[in-house]
Amino acid sequence: MQLTQARIARPQRRRSLTDVQIQVLFIAPTIILLVLWNIFPLFYSLYLSFTEFSVIKPDVPPVWIGLQNYNKLLNDPRIWQYFALTGRYVVTSVALQAIVGFGLAMFLRERFKGNGLITTLILIPIMMSPVVIGLFWKLIYNPAFGIFNYLIGYSVPNSGPDWLGEASRALWAVIIVDVWMWSPFVMLLCLSGLKAIPDYLYEAAAIDRASPWFQFWRVTLPQVAPLLLIAILFRTIEAFKTFDLVMGLTGGGPGDATELIAVHLYRAAFTRFTTGESSALAYIILVIVIAVSNLYVRSLNRIRGE
């Protein structure tokens, strides 16, 4: 008799929760975490960006100073210099990654012996820590014993350029490492796009006697473009935030030659501890990244609409 009652009781408890309540129960932990760790800090740091505040002075509350932090930052020629440097870095690095990554994908689309192994080897740089990569490349660039100068034709030690020590070359040195590290990511996305192109498109083009160049321009590229743009979007956002690679290779030097905006933000937030000012700078960077991303997304939507 008791057993029967228990069997009856269990379905009753289940019925006491509606579908919506169950959904809320599942979603609630995520929402709570998002609000606590993302949404609230986002808005609170926005508030701090209008204040004078240092996080290591816990007894001194934030003092409202309106737009002064933004005004100071936007009128500081050095900040614009760092933004310009970051822009140059992002455009050059991402463009090269797109070209190299797409080229690699075209190469690996062909079926040949060892294709899988080569693909895996090419992907290794993505899996490594940027700090470790920075340390490796510091050795690779060393003019006395590094292999880089040797590979580009300077066979005598110390006869080649000091890539990390010369202001005119240091940014290029960082770009080369970034391209080496992240081109495989672009390659991976492009490769998946290339493999998804149906064969009948090429067969139809061949029947129409389309040249390989025409096939590439009118079939391959349009088909891969959405994925290529997504890869470029991700890489642009990431390149804007480049920090660890620079710290590992040059520390922002020599002078200001590789002082990207994220490195400068780090110094403001964690060396000078100007929390209010660094929050304002973080928001300026955020707005720029969102604006650039929007341009990409619009292009992506236009391509998809065609």
Added chain:
Amino acid sequence: MTKKLGLLSLGLAAALIAGCAAPATPAAPAAPAAPAAPAGGVSELTIWWAEWDPANYLQELANDYAKEKGIKVNVVQEPWGTYYNKVTAEWAAKGTGYDMVVGDSQWLGQAATQGHYLDLTDFMKEKGLDKTVTPATLLYYGTYDGKYWAFPTEGDALGWAYRKDLFEDPAEKEAFKAKYGYDLDVPKDLLQLRDIAEFFTRPDKNLYGIAIYTQKDYDAITMGAQNFIFNFGADWKNDNFEVEGVLNTEDAAKALELYRELYTKFMPPGLSNAFFQEMNDAFISGQAVMITNYFAFFPALVNPQTNPNFYDKVGFFSTPPGPGGAQFASLGGQGISVNAYISPERQQAAKDFIEWFASKPVQEKWAALGGYTCNIEVLNSDTFKKATPYNPAFAETMNFVKDFWNIPEFGDLLVVSQRELSKYIVEGTGTAKEALDNIAREHSEILKKAGYLK
């Protein structure tokens, strides 16, 4: 609430710059229960320090303390790169994660004025601890605004290592004398240092005269260059916090010109972002004949395991004076402070530990283990001076150490000096005088804003 909200907002900034800090080293495993319950009910103390050998030596001493007093002391280590961030995060939260911290001398102003460290003035005077250490170390490791905030723990400063075998080679000596007109020996001033660096620079043999700090990340190039600035008779400021005319002098410009000359002409290529590791590497690989480094990193040079080719051919000397005779050495090292936010019982237990640590027998063992004591008697003892090849130079250097700024605004000041020195010395932009003028102007602005200057 404010401090927690501040931390969260700092988290956003951290997220935006994508993984800028390495993950913190996990805290040391919980210690077993102390053998006896000591007075005050405190059975365990925690010390935070950077991750390096001296912290291991301190743990060894702490184990002795546990045996003697029944209080377990854990030395929790954090990598150098994230140590300051870890400590400042704890300050921001008024945290009690540590009872004592072995902090950099530059932090003193910040920690003292913002209430993170306990005032140890009465305690150190009453127990006579202030009389046990050299005045220079007490001033720079422990004193801020006339009060004591830390007990000098790990003395350190910039010193020099050189290849004794080359310096003592008769053919080299003869050639040097013929070229420069005086005997090849440990340099008596910075100009002789330059001559020796020039003499040994032989790129065709992959041999270079000198290796000096150039790194921009934190404070390396400032620490290296200020040795020269001090010894050429200039300073960061005068007693009234005035910088203009004190730092940007003709003598200081000559000091920077010399530093740049050493970097561009006599240093192994590829060391444009070099700190302690790169210095030792240049020496161990046989590329550099003389290197500067903190004394704390010299044990690796006399260790056959880490320096198999030259461990028995290395000599050490203090930073030479400038042409006018001024002699200072950039200060490294740290003092031990007590957390102001822990309970009075724990503060007392921490003070008891410091008193025990400061005693002569413990300082002798500290030095024997490899720690750099600041204790006057131990430093001057023959036992200490004969213990390692670098100890005599260290003992001498501890009498003329000098620090960068240690006021709460040191971070702002450091960013400026790092940028401008790196620009002139490594990048080669502008002149030495322009670099010094830029530093003086920006430092003055920071000091005015902070209220030190009108």
